[in-house]
Amino acid sequence: MLSHFIAGExxxxxxxxxxxxxxxxSSDLVAMVPDGSAAVVGRATAVxxxxxxxxxxxxGPVRADHLHAWATTIGDRRExxxxxxxxxxxxxxxxxxxxxxxCLTILRYSAGEAVRSSGDVIPAQSAEALQFSLxxxxxxxxxxxxxxxxLAIPLWKAAPALAFGNTVVLKPSEMASHTATLLADSxxxxxxxxxxxxxxxxTGEAAGTALLRASExxxxxxxxxxxxxxxxxxxxxxRNIRYQTEMGGKNAVxxxxxADMERAAMLTAAGAMRFAGQKCTATSRAIVVAGAEREFIxxxxxxxxxxxxxPVTEPDAAVGPLISSRARDSIRRTLAEADAESLYEAALxxxxxxxxxxxFPPLVVRGTDPDAAxxxxxxxxxxxxxxxxxxxxxAIALANRTPYGLSASLxxxxxxxxxxxxxxxxAGLVRVNGDTTGVDPHAPFGGMKGxxxxxxxxxxxxxxxxxxxxxxxxNP
Numbered sequence: 001m002l003s004h005f006i007a008g009e010x011x012x013x014x015x016x017x018x019x020x021x022x023x024x025x026s027s028d029l030v031a032m033v034p035d036g037s038a039a040v041v042g043r044a045t046a047v048x049x050x051x052x053x054x055x056x057x058x059x060g061p062v063r064a065d066h067l068h069a070w071a072t073t074i075g076d077r078r079e080x081x082x083x084x085x086x087x088x089x090x091x092x093x094x095x096x097x098x099x100x101x102x103c104l105t106i107l108r109y110s111a112g113e114a115v116r117s118s119g120d121v122i123p124a125q126s127a128e129a130l131q132f133s134l135x136x137x138x139x140x141x142x143x144x145x146x147x148x149x150x151l152a153i154p155l156w157k158a159a160p161a162l163a164f165g166n167t168v169v170l171k172p173s174e175m176a177s178h179t180a181t182l183l184a185d186s187x188x189x190x191x192x193x194x195x196x197x198x199x200x201x202x203t204g205e206a207a208g209t210a211l212l213r214a215s216e217x218x219x220x221x222x223x224x225x226x227x228x229x230x231x232x233x234x235x236x237x238x239r240n241i242r243y244q245t246e247m248g249g250k251n252a253v254x255x256x257x258x259a260d261m262e263r264a265a266m267l268t269a270a271g272a273m274r275f276a277g278q279k280c281t282a283t284s285r286a287i288v289v290a291g292a293e294r295e296f297i298x299x300x301x302x303x304x305x306x307x308x309x310x311p312v313t314e315p316d317a318a319v320g321p322l323i324s325s326r327a328r329d330s331i332r333r334t335l336a337e338a339d340a341e342s343l344y345e346a347a348l349x350x351x352x353x354x355x356x357x358x359x360f361p362p363l364v365v366r367g368t369d370p371d372a373a374x375x376x377x378x379x380x381x382x383x384x385x386x387x388x389x390x391x392x393x394x395a396i397a398l399a400n401r402t403p404y405g406l407s408a409s410l411x412x413x414x415x416x417x418x419x420x421x422x423x424x425x426x427a428g429l430v431r432v433n434g435d436t437t438g439v440d441p442h443a444p445f446g447g448m449k450g451x452x453x454x455x456x457x458x459x460x461x462x463x464x465x466x467x468x469x470x471x472x473x474x475n476p
Contacts, residue, residue: 005184008194023090036202051195056165071107110159137165139218150176160462249406259411265299405448
């Protein structure tokens, strides 16, 4: 039975609980997760509001010291945390360890942001007056996060929020609740003051809704589905509080005839298939200019075959299970309705190590309709749909022909085409000769169109969301 983390202590929940099982092995019960009551959420937001005045008044260097201490504690517990990620969400252990390492970078970067200059001196109408701006924290911020990066996403939201003097209530996905409680315990162990970082567990319907409506909450940062993101935006607009929503993508690579085909295939395979394609930045479409398709597909097949499907605890495993049997069934339905030709399908290994997991074979198909669900909807699985374009203009048009605009990559040796691509793509993350996944922790992250509400996370952009500007004028 998992407990909430409020004011530095575990808080039991006497309500209903739901079981969450290891997606690699359904016989392994990871946790019993509470639904999360409005009363528990109310207690957490009240505690965060009470802690706000003390935390926000600390000097920036002191808040930075707390974040550095948290990073040190996570570093000391890195293997425990990586194994928890591996078991709870089915992330291959090599990637889980990489996620923990990223958490240290996030916390240390945000600690540095806490001591950067904040505000500007502004000329006043009177020569005798002093006018300047200050950046002050929003207040209590609610963070609603998904299961696929159960440590990194909560921290790339919480770390800057705390650095700039806000207090936090985190509501993780119910499928990543055990990891979230370990994250909370690391904050306690690091000496973060009680009430500054709180975790409420539960479903979106219960805990999530209560958190959106909590009167103390002055900002909401959400990562998840389009459907829920729209609800978050509507409630925040109704309440006139700040919000940001990151809601996924249908990310494309475009491969020109002059590309380094092995590199293009290697990065496309990794972007599409690692962690079973369960990333919002995963590569889900490959658009190849006519004449290059055969060479690219053959190289892609070779690269996918090098990605081992295996139990996620094994160091060389690259492709693990889907998060649930329901996710697997959803992908199967989409494929059954698609007018697509299979170009490559990996063989799933036999044995007990796979029969009890939600494994799905990496699959490459040739699409015929760029407006079909296969090309428009985020599948969140190891499925790559390929299309052929006459030239780079048609390829760009196809890449942009979705309601999303998160990430895209072009493979070419032609600098002129690369610069043209950068300006024409409707995506928040645009790359040349790189994969679609990931972003440096110090770089702004976010999408265009239906992928995002428009604001950016991480890097200097985080200050824009988690602070408000106050203009001050002092006259003699």
